[in-house]
Amino acid sequence: MSEPVRIRTQRTIIRLLDVEEAELLRRYRVENREHLGPWEPLRTESHFSLEGARLTIEAGLEAARADRGYPFVVLSPDSGEMIASLTFGNVVRGVFQACHLGYGISHRHEGQGYMYEALDAAVRYAFGPLDFHRVMANYIPRNERSARLLDRLGFEKEGYAKRYLKIDGLWEDHVLTAKVRAEG
């Protein structure tokens, strides 16, 4: 990407974080440790430190430069608070033009339509400027909020993978879904 991405929605801004903004990411991680823990890989203590946040942001900026992944954050309109994260990762180009989507929202913003609002705009961006043909998103069957969200966004079920990802220390089955660009 040559220019920094900045997607505006009615209530949010979606973009990559700068390294100087690591405190926003650290605070989000610490405040949502218990909320996000059951749906994420096991984390080491460094994940919750300022240095850990800095390293994540640096790696994310490098990934975006190299078109390997886009770890966007969803911010309040004044960029003073991190509301959610959404990542287009595992980018494959060539004949596939596909990526995996991961996301999570702060416990304080859950259940208010923020994640839908941000993902709706971000997926449009993925099919537009990022030029993806297919965005894949997978969830643990008991994650009903995630299932509802993806369904509403127009993701379709494509399969069921046993012991697919190691989440919170356990290999968990996942429902596989995808959204495919309408044309082109």
Ligand SMILES: CC(C)(COP(=O)(O)OP(=O)(O)OC[C@H]1O[C@@H](n2cnc3c(N)ncnc32)[C@H](O)[C@@H]1OP(=O)(O)O)[C@@H](O)C(=O)NCCC(=O)NCCS
């Ligand atoms: C999965 C997750 C992102 C879903 O977040 P969410 O806030 O429920 O998603 P949405 O933005 O679609 O919000 C939907 C809810 O907001 C309500 N809502 C309120 N105002 C709304 C508005 N203006 N527009 C849309 N929905 C609105 C909806 O009625 C719905 O309510 P409900 O939960 O009572 O059904 C969230 O639960 C989460 O972060 N979980 C932990 C991490 C995780 O599971 N990540 C995904 C791994 S696959």
